Amino acid sequence: MFDGITRRVVCMWFPRLASDRALRARPTDGAFALTLKQDNTERLYCLNPAAQALGLGRGMPLADARAFCPQLRTLPANPRQDARFMQALRRWSTRYCPWVGTDGVDGLVLDVTGSAHLWGGEAGMLADMAARLERAGLSVRLGLADTRGAAWALAHYGEGVSVAPPGAGLGAIGMLPVAALRLEPEAVTGLQRLGLRSVADLAGTARAPLARRFGPDVLARLDQALGARAEAVTPQADPPHYGVRLTLPEPIGRQQDVMAGTERLLAALCDKLHAQEAGARVLCLTLRRVDQASQQVELRLAGPMRDPARILPLFQRGVDGIDAGYGIDQLRLEAVQVEPLPVQQLSSSARPRGGDRLEDLLTRIGTRIGLENIQRVLPADSHIPERAFVLAAAAWSEPDSGWSAPRPRPLILFPPEPVQAQGGTPPKRFRWRRMGLSTLRAIGPERIAPEWWMQDDAWRSGVRDYWRVDTQEGRRLWLFHTPQSPGWWAQGEFA
Structure with missing residues (x-):
């Protein structure tokens, strides 16, 4: 009670928020479900009523679901879009009262104290909520009570639209299961093993033994639902809007x-x-x-x-x-x-x-050719020459000075080109690109082994021995020799 006004709280629960949002954008008839990869397995994330009527359930592996229902239509879930959609529903709900907050990922809580008369009473307000959400294609369960905990219990375990009269207290939620108190599954299982199956059973049990066995959380949830302990409804501020006109x-x-x-x-x-x-x-x-x-x-x-x-x-x-x-x-x-x-x-x-x-x-x-077409070279964690760098859009990356190599690398790198060599290792004379070249100085070898965990046909031949060869003709080439299948190749040129 505050200044003679009883606090009243509405809880909106959207049991099929994700699938309803997807079906609003792409309507379909028959069984439908959203899937999400969990524990390395595609599982059903949210289902429409037709899929639930066929015996499918949330968390079921997609392979098992298709065995039960071959005609099941699925789409990948998008929790991020669901969160944005929930924020849109939160802003819409402020038409009923200014004090609106989110309740988990699929619920809203409204402190409608002093606002119901604007809609002709509580019944008129709840009817308007249900009608508008139904026209929007959303399944909703509504609960109205004196406390947030009681409203949540009525929305999740009541019948469609459930209203607890002012001051009803335990009489409004006493027959609901103990899970309606927002308890952890382990606590619910423990209470049921003791024969405490309803809220009334829990409220009529001595508190001290319950606190010693289950801790303070069970009694705290019970007190919040019955109004013995305050629980605030925290509204969320709208994000800043960066627009001017x-x-x-x-x-x-x-x-x-x-x-x-x-x-x-x-x-x-x-x-x-x-x-x-x-x-x-x-x-x-x-x-x-x-x-x-x-x-x-x-x-x-x-x-x-x-x-x-x-x-x-x-x-x-x-x-x-x-x-x-x-x-x-x-x-x-x-x-x-x-x-x-x-x-x-x-x-x-x-x-x-x-x-x-x-x-x-x-x-x-970027305004002329597109920002994504302006790229920079960044180092990559690989000892393979052609994998030691990646191309990234310059607008969405930072320059990296972490280039490191055990030996100098050529300025120009190209796919391996065959070299006709003769006279030892490294070759004293060789022919490349129709040019006859003579070795003046050679530094090497540097052996590079393939990365066995990568599928690369070019490196399946085995190790390579790289040499830095300065020629008498002025070309400074990067040659490599393949010992397992003798042959010489050119892959780069130094400045």
Whole structure:
């Protein structure tokens, strides 16, 4: 009781949240399930009612499920998208009350104290919730009680929409199983072995023996459900929205005016980013014309940025290609992708970052050919020459100075090319690419063995003995000899 008002809590449970979300995007008839790889086995993750009616259950191996139901249709589960969908449902639920929090991965909890009269009472509010969610294609179970624990018990173990009258206490949940108190499975099994199967049985048992045997958690959950111990409903704040808008009193059409409006939007957006210690990686400028058509300019940055002076010139190329038509009356700028960019401590002797100009250059080139087409070479953990490096997009990788090799490596590396050699090891004279060459100096050998765990046809012949050969003709080659099947090959050239 608070100022004469009884606290009332609603618990929403979505027993088939993942499958309902998938079926909203791709409806299908018949048995359907989402699968997730667990313990190196594909298992059923979430099922629709048709699949459950056929005897399938969550956690069943997919192979067994197909043996029971060959017509079962499946899709891979995506828990990350399910979490985003749950956040969307949380924001939607604030239409009933401002105090909304998540309850696990498939539930919501609402503190509707003092809000039910806006919907004509508790019955009208619950009916509106159930009707709207049903129209959205979502299965939901609703519970309403004085405490969060009791509302959770009614939603998970009640009948559809379950309501406990104010002050009902134990009478509302007494007949429910002890699992309705949100206990661990081990505790539930232990209580059932003692003959304590319902909440009423547990509430009527001496507390001291229970605490000694099961610890304090069982009694804490019982007290929370009955209201003897407070349990808060913690709302979640909405994530920051990095978007700004400018509506113009008169339409504009010149590129200079569009850039001036973009400059104003960038200043406001970068202030938001600075307050959150974040930087934008992808920006989207939307220009709405007076005929309601819209054009977009997307800017992909090579690194997180929040400096308007650096970002504004990068929009020039995209803005020059805009068709203003009869005029533009609204500009909207949004940071579509954001990354952390913490504030750095600077001293009087600190020098400006040299990487800023490199990121600006990568962004300018990336707007023409695409950021993913600008690549850098990074070291890889392999002693095989052609596997000792990887190509990565420069915008999403950092330079690595960890290059290490037991011997110098050639500047130019190419697939092995046959060499016609004669006269010892290394050869005194050999022919390569139709050129006759004579050995002036040779350094080696460096034996490199194949990586047996990798499937590479080029290295299945066995070990290679590499030599650095300087020729009298000026060519500096990297040759190798294969002892198991005698032969010489050229694979690189030094500068």
